[in-house]
Amino acid sequence: MVVAATPLWRMGVRNDISDLLGFIGREDVWRDRLQDVVAEHLMPALEEFDLDDDELSELLGEPWPGVLWGCGFEDFLGRRYGEENIVDLYLKRRGWKETALNREYFAALRDTPVSLYEVSNVKPGVSMVLQDLLGGAEPVSVLEQSATRSLKKWDRIAVRILAGRDLHVLSGALLAFSEDAVELLFDGLRGALKLKKRDAMRLTTDQLQGCTPVFTSAWLFTALPRAMFPPQPTFCNSDGDDIMFHDLRFPFAAGVTQKDVAACLDGVRNFLPEGPRFWTWLVPPRTRPRKKASGIMLDSQMADGTVLGSLELKGKSLLVTVNSVARAAKVEALMTKAAGERLKRPMTTIRTVEQMMAEEGPEQPREGDDEVPPQIARQITHDYLDKHYRETLDAPVPALGGKSPRQAVRSESGREEVLQWLKLLENRSAKHDDAAIGEYDFGWMWAELGLQDHRK
Structure with missing residues (x-):
């Protein structure tokens, strides 16, 4: 700057x-x-x-x-x-x-x-x-x-x-x-x-x-x-592992049906059914990463815990998506134990964050699409940020030693760390190129954590 x-x-x-x-x-x-x-x-x-x-x-x-x-x-x-x-x-x-x-x-x-x-x-x-x-x-x-x-x-x-x-x-x-x-x-x-x-x-x-x-x-x-040496952003998950996306495709063995594999998946603890062909791998919320974490945490948080991956039945195979080497090894072991010979060894595709971004790229508006009015786009962005930061208040944050903001704010030293974390969030948002993000009001977070008197 x-x-x-x-x-x-x-x-x-x-x-x-x-x-x-x-x-x-x-x-x-x-x-x-x-x-x-x-x-x-x-x-x-x-x-x-x-x-x-x-x-x-x-x-x-x-x-x-x-x-x-x-x-x-x-x-x-x-x-x-x-x-x-x-x-x-x-x-x-x-x-x-x-x-x-x-x-x-x-x-x-x-x-x-x-x-x-x-x-x-x-x-x-x-x-x-x-x-x-x-x-x-x-x-x-x-x-x-x-x-x-x-x-x-x-x-x-x-x-x-x-x-x-x-x-x-x-x-x-x-x-x-x-x-x-x-x-x-x-x-x-x-x-x-x-x-x-x-x-x-x-x-x-x-x-x-x-x-x-x-x-x-x-x-x-x-x-x-x-x-x-311009710095490159680093990403990690809630286990403290570097982000490396793994897509594991398990082909069905001869004669195996989706119904057979679905029954196996329903018997695995922490596999939450989201429909007849889709499961979320969910674990209870963690108070801190399993090892020292650095970088931007990409894991998704739900009310019942942390999302470790997703599983979907597609045709004659099971597609599993996770975001680290360690989780790929763990989910392969889980599937081998649960499904046995019903599934063949997986074929794995590995992608970095940069490759994922390059593949997705910016979505181009199609001809004839109506442009979203700025005020609606701003409201959508702010609603998304509200949801994201409400989840963050109860999620482990590396900058707070792996504690959630609500946990950290209970101690005097943790309160000071939360103050600096809030200032950093607000400061980075204000500098964002996207006007809707730059205009986001963090006041409710300060109030939610009982720190509104420190926000000059």
Whole structure:
């Protein structure tokens, strides 16, 4: 996500830093100090990934080279070298040439540390509310034009909030932090400040000022791998197994009828008849995956349990569909025990998630089909999401340690995990390309879990 803060001190008034930059460039000692500070922000990642400045720019593209340089520049403006500070020196020598607004802006950059903020109450093109996650300050409403058009509720951003005479605005260097970048940032801050994991993350202005390069490094160490090696989504089932679809076709032995096989299937525990030729392989709900799970869970949930697969009689064969290697082996053993020699050994077709998606592809509208009105399509989508998330509240969620949201919310630590999970769901939905999904209201889930007071 590309996010650029409006470089304004008063809305509609652009800051001019050209004279300040010229002043820095004319004095070797200050020019070298600026270069050193920018290097502190960039070099750890450049060295780790064996990149130079040009390669970094090519990988990330616009506007990131300028934003990253701005992170170092804003840090440099707050640095003190003995009793000297570049802003103090510049305002003393050349401040008479600057407007009052520019003098205020430079002084605010000098005195304001970067911090990590959580976004809420976004009014695109106008303002948003930011909650300081490190400094402990009260939430503030910030006037902002460009960034509010791309930021969504519960996003996390690293930026400086500059307090003016009658309003708050953002500095020009803004980095949007992903979930893993936040985790890396916290680890980096604990290491730099020698904090223990159980220590509250409440930092002073001096601590934040001294750790500014850690913010840029945490962002780069997560952004660069994504740019160099774009991540592929991973999928698992409720057993924690990687998703691999298996279609097992069991041919009937000579003289065997569908009625014979149906009688065998009806005798298998957890095979739930759904009609004369169709069964669902269903097991009671699980409180957690059997092994550590990762990725997106694809299993279907029903009121009575988790769906492990489906079985259907077709002609002279039984077709069984499951979504993992382990389940394929288990269902083959079940069928061998239940049907014996009535069924021959299965012929198995294996497909990945990507192959399934490619086979299905987007459904093309047929000529003459009536187009579904947008309001009806939106209602259908929201009804589906309601059903899906109601099932999810009672289903094991990997991000909650395999507990369901209703189970996790009963403990204090679990409640915090559920809060972060809800924020992540809502944040991802808001960023979705499909407007109907992006507009979905998660408020009922917060209320259902008793967390509505935490939804600012």
